[in-house]
Amino acid sequence: MILESLHLLFFKNYNEANLRFSPRINCFIGDNGSGKTNLLDAVHYLSLTKSAFSPLDAQSIKQGEEFFVVKGRFQQDAPGSDAGASKEMIQVSLRAGQKKVVTHDKQAYERVSDHIGRYPAVLISPYDTDLIRQGSEERRKYFDSLISQLDHAYLELLISYNHILRQRNSLLKLAAERQGGYDRDYLLVLDEQLVPVGEKIVAARQQFLLEFVPIFQRHYQQLADSREVVTLSYKSQLPEADFAKLLRVQERKDLTLQRTTVGPHKDDFVFLMDDLAVKSYGSQGQQKSYVIALKLAQFEILAARNQQKPLLLLDDIFDRLDEKRITRLLQLVADHTFGQVFLTHTHLDRTDLALANITDQISRFRVEHGSVQAL
Ligand SMILES: Nc1ncnc2c1ncn2[C@@H]1O[C@H](COP(=O)(O)OP(=O)(O)OP(=O)(O)O)[C@@H](O)[C@H]1O
Ligand SMILES: [Mg+2]
Structure with a gap:
């Protein structure tokens, strides 16, 4: 193209x-x-x-x-x-x-x-290292955007998840305004909708990383030609715990904080170099190489999936x-x-x-x- x-x-x-x-x-x-x-x-x-x-x-x-x-x-x-x-x-x-x-x-x-x-398209820019330095939201956005480009069904899941989440958070807010007087049945209905979508998002992210990480590691080695070993892992409460149960456990806290405190919208991707956080351990050039390797892996995966080079x-x-x-x-x-x-x-x-x-x-x-x- x-x-x-x-x-x-x-x-x-x-x-x-x-x-x-x-x-x-x-x-x-x-x-x-x-x-x-x-x-x-x-x-x-x-x-x-x-x-x-x-x-x-x-x-x-x-x-x-x-x-x-x-x-x-x-x-x-x-x-x-x-x-x-x-x-x-x-x-x-x-x-x-x-x-x-x-x-x-x-x-x-x-x-x-x-x-x-x-x-x-794949962009490599001086701002890429924000991905390392900033909060989990940046990393989620990056991987969500990448997986969405590969898989339209994933994008649909995200849109649907965010829609239900917004409704849930509005209800939590309303509950606080009315000092507890809220429609709990409606909350349970929303949770029933949220759980399967959230679980699919987590599974898709895990599946994606299985393919992505080895390609990323190869690009880092080729680019840096050095001894440090890089990896990245997915941090989520969901694979081990039952999402539906977690929502119940957190319900009081969610009502107090007026937002949903568990789910794939809270997950993170952890960037490591020799098992230490790239954020605090990597030099500027190593951090830059880390994100370039991410982008090169992104390029390779998009090119293979679309049979055309981004x-x-x-x-x-x-x-x-x-x-x-x-x-x-x-x-x-x-x-x-x-x-x-x-x-x-x-x-x-x-x-x-x-x-x-x-x-x-x-x-x-x-x-x-x-x-x-x-x-
Ligand atoms: N909406 C806007 N209206 C007018 N000017 C804008 C707008 N948005 C950005 N700019 C201006 O565009 C200019 C050029 O920005 P750009 O980032 O493309 O520069 P650059 O050539 O890449 O510079 P550098 O070498 O510093 O990276 C900036 O001075 C910025 O203030
Ligand atoms: Mg510029």
Whole structure:
């Protein structure tokens, strides 16, 4: 799958931009704050219908404007194979105060979730180490998004779980407001719905890790070429305990705290290096390598499942990696492990030097104050 062209209107610091891409390597070069990462984020929007960085869609509308549009033309088959190479237009747009609209060949999706997983992309960015440093919510979001891209049924489970959970938490709140006077039967009905969905989510996460962890470990070893052994494990109360019973045990506490305190929405993924927490034990470069290995494993799994290579978005390629690790990462680019690649850097000469072994077509773009020119 290839992104042939990108059109932006009032997206972040861009008024308007029109770009045509190389099917292989695309470099965005520009000073700090010029808008390079914003271009990768626009591609992220086309893939996952949301920003990788801004939690609220409205933050992606250019300051002082009313709406944004991100439009991309994808080609599903490899270029050159004219037999049935289909072109598809994806557009994500948002008008302030309204619902985001995602269209495929001008047809709006009935549900935006139907788009997820069809145009996969993997982003490697300096913010990835937040995954290690921040709380469990970041890690759950990461793995939930990844498993959802692989398995639409999982996404449906999550949507359903979150819906029931919201109802349950509203009821707990109501119970507190009414000082205990609440419909306990309704709580039990909600729990009956929550339990099977929650158990399936936990089982799917466990199943996913069985496949994912060995691939992740192989990528770490290849990238780091060092002795430390990395692993990651899933931390949940559910596999050992009965979810339905746990909900009963916690019922008093849930009523007091006005929220549901057990379930897959409280689980965590534990990142380890030589059996110690990567968060406190790993150096900055080791942490960075850890998350890059996660992303490379993500790429491999998505590519195998979709039988097409995801777009690879490499933000600030030299951030915190030593020369050896940069060389190994770029070797993967040169070896055609990846398909279409978008990368950003501040210096043209350093980027050219790093890509010197790559014989494929490289397109370079100069980014300056929210405008972008092909070089
Ligand atoms: N909604 C918005 N409206 C206007 N400007 C915005 C909006 N959102 C982000 N920006 C601006 O876009 C600019 C460019 O951001 P971006 O992260 O793309 O820069 P960059 O080229 O990747 O820089 P660096 O090299 O520092 O990573 C920032 O100065 C930011 O303030
Ligand atoms: Mg940037």
